[in-house]
Amino acid sequence: MTPSPPARRRAVVSGFMRHRAEPTSLPASERQKISMIAAHIVRSARSTRAVKLVRLVGHADRDPGRGPAFERRISGQRAEYIRAALLDAIERASGGKYAGARIVWQIVATGASRPAIQTARSETDRARNRRVEIWLDPGGADPSSPPFVRWIQACLARVVQSRLAVTGRFDQPTRTTLGSFQTRRGLEPTSTLDMATLSSLVASCTGPPGLYCPQEGRLYSPATAALRCAPVPVTVTPATFLPAPTRTAEDAARAVLVQIGLSTPQLRTFAARGGIAAIRPIAEEMGSAALEELLRRLRYTSEKILSPPTTFDPDHPPPGIHLGPASLAPRLLLTIPGHFRELARRAPTASEAHALETIGWLLMAQLRDEVVRATGSRWWVPAPPAFVTPFANPLPPVGSDVSSLIIRRGMIDSTLDLSEYAVFFNAWNNGLPGAAWRLETGIQPSALGAGQPFYPQTIALPAVVNTAAERRQFDAAWAHRLAVTEADPRTPRGSPAWRRALSRDEPLPRNVARLLSPASMRGLELSANFPILAGNRLVRSVTVLRALEPIFTQLFQTIWALGWNDLVYQTAGAAVFRGRRPRPQVMSNHGWGGAIDVNSHENLQRAGSTGSMDPRIVAIFEAFSFVWGRCFPTPDPMHFEYCGTGC
Numbered sequence: 001m002t003p004s005p006p007a008r009r010r011a012v013v014s015g016f017m018r019h020r021a022e023p024t025s026l027p028a029s030e031r032q033k034i035s036m037i038a039a040h041i042v043r044s045a046r047s048t049r050a051v052k053l054v055r056l057v058g059h060a061d062r063d064p065g066r067g068p069a070f071e072r073r074i075s076g077q078r079a080e081y082i083r084a085a086l087l088d089a090i091e092r093a094s095g096g097k098y099a100g101a102r103i104v105w106q107i108v109a110t111g112a113s114r115p116a117i118q119t120a121r122s123e124t125d126r127a128r129n130r131r132v133e134i135w136l137d138p139g140g141a142d143p144s145s146p147p148f149v150r151w152i153q154a155c156l157a158r159v160v161q162s163r164l165a166v167t168g169r170f171d172q173p174t175r176t177t178l179g180s181f182q183t184r185r186g187l188e189p190t191s192t193l194d195m196a197t198l199s200s201l202v203a204s205c206t207g208p209p210g211l212y213c214p215q216e217g218r219l220y221s222p223a224t225a226a227l228r229c230a231p232v233p234v235t236v237t238p239a240t241f242l243p244a245p246t247r248t249a250e251d252a253a254r255a256v257l258v259q260i261g262l263s264t265p266q267l268r269t270f271a272a273r274g275g276i277a278a279i280r281p282i283a284e285e286m287g288s289a290a291l292e293e294l295l296r297r298l299r300y301t302s303e304k305i306l307s308p309p310t311t312f313d314p315d316h317p318p319p320g321i322h323l324g325p326a327s328l329a330p331r332l333l334l335t336i337p338g339h340f341r342e343l344a345r346r347a348p349t350a351s352e353a354h355a356l357e358t359i360g361w362l363l364m365a366q367l368r369d370e371v372v373r374a375t376g377s378r379w380w381v382p383a384p385p386a387f388v389t390p391f392a393n394p395l396p397p398v399g400s401d402v403s404s405l406i407i408r409r410g411m412i413d414s415t416l417d418l419s420e421y422a423v424f425f426n427a428w429n430n431g432l433p434g435a436a437w438r439l440e441t442g443i444q445p446s447a448l449g450a451g452q453p454f455y456p457q458t459i460a461l462p463a464v465v466n467t468a469a470e471r472r473q474f475d476a477a478w479a480h481r482l483a484v485t486e487a488d489p490r491t492p493r494g495s496p497a498w499r500r501a502l503s504r505d506e507p508l509p510r511n512v513a514r515l516l517s518p519a520s521m522r523g524l525e526l527s528a529n530f531p532i533l534a535g536n537r538l539v540r541s542v543t544v545l546r547a548l549e550p551i552f553t554q555l556f557q558t559i560w561a562l563g564w565n566d567l568v569y570q571t572a573g574a575a576v577f578r579g580r581r582p583r584p585q586v587m588s589n590h591g592w593g594g595a596i597d598v599n600s601h602e603n604l605q606r607a608g609s610t611g612s613m614d615p616r617i618v619a620i621f622e623a624f625s626f627v628w629g630r631c632f633p634t635p636d637p638m639h640f641e642y643c644g645t646g647c
């Protein structure tokens, strides 16, 4: 699957004076660019490609005298000054009519780590490295899911304009046609989809099976978050469809796989190697539209769908585990709670939102058991969060499509009465999941706006810890290990034996080892490998820097309390005393216990890697003062590292 890239524009202003960050230190021609970009942003507001996100990446030239901390600081200051200058210019260009506040700004400080000219020899070269990249992005302009948009287009083609192409993208012809439809129905011709327009479409054409469009509900769209390092795609994956069971599950699965980008030969291989048979129980329950949304939630390329990432050597899997296309089933099961979490954002009431999040966890467990019957493998899935329970009889107040799903799937425990059920609802409603739901839906307004992946104000964030003193002790221990290794005639510098010796995890000297401590997962269930069978041992704690233990523990507890164990479910560990890849003479950031690798099998470190991390996870780690490795010079999207005051 190749997600269609958003139309992006990139500009660079360069030539800041040495040690200066303010735009007045730029050449006049570069200052002019700022006014031109501002004018473009103002003009775009009247088009369908309005700039909604501006990402400013500040850079410094190498400054051996003042060092990396200074380089980093001044690169961030340059980006900040350009933001202020753009805001001024936008106000001027629009005669004060355009609120720059409508734009999401992302500021990234890279120091001297990504020079435009690698080996700057002259002052002219160095001046070109002192720069700010300006990325203009029409942000979350189209956060609707393709099966939903395809249905809207097919409906508009029938009732308004028969030549409208069914593309699955909310493109310009679709907006224009939607405007005509609104005019005909006496609605305000906004050319955007709102509840009244959707109800009118549903009345004009048969609603697609499973469309979740509750009365008094909302057309929820996840928004673009101002993250220091943005995931790709940048927004949380939307969900629109409840399960709509189908009797032709295999055909539905094939059609959906083609829709998300598998070629005919890829589909043939996928089916021949047991992929269709393994996901058939999921396809049978979900129907094609919800299945397509689940598959898109993976953020996988078609190559990854065909060969799902695993922590095992694909040629030597452990007994009972079949890798290849069939192992898409355990990964696809894990997308179910997230799908229902997003559906819950459309729910009209807290009661129905809690019910939907609950259904997600119950349905994942039920379908896991059906996958056992189809493939013989009983896969591990994380245990449900504390707010999940079977439903009481009578059912809590929910709409008819949700109650019929509960009844059809037999999710009722008739021994449970409503007061017992209320304990679970209150845990959700009075806890973090309910708070997140009210803020995301805008029921409770916030400065961040609706649709954000995480709201830091819902928790008491821990104070930032300075780890400099401890890190110096680890650096000394590493310098010692390096010196001993290089003095050994069996491991001369640069040799393969030297590389091996420095790349393995070794016990720390005792004076440094006592600086580490285990951090409890606090209920979060992580697996060391993926996929694994039910009943295997799980990771209950990881080793981290003692001074950071409260921060890691609170982070794990928050992820658990939010019910996000479906989004973080595997760890390759935290503290390891070894050299970096590919430069083994430098201590890995895991050496001092300030980093953790999660969902490692599908977020490998390599050039150009975007990985598959959910924006909610990136957002919560950033809120806890961690930096995400995807934006490192060699992207490492499994890696989160504590950055404290230096983020």
Ligand SMILES: [Zn+2]
Residues within 6 Å of the ligand: 590, 595, 596, 597, 636, 638, 639, 640
């Ligand atoms: Zn790492």
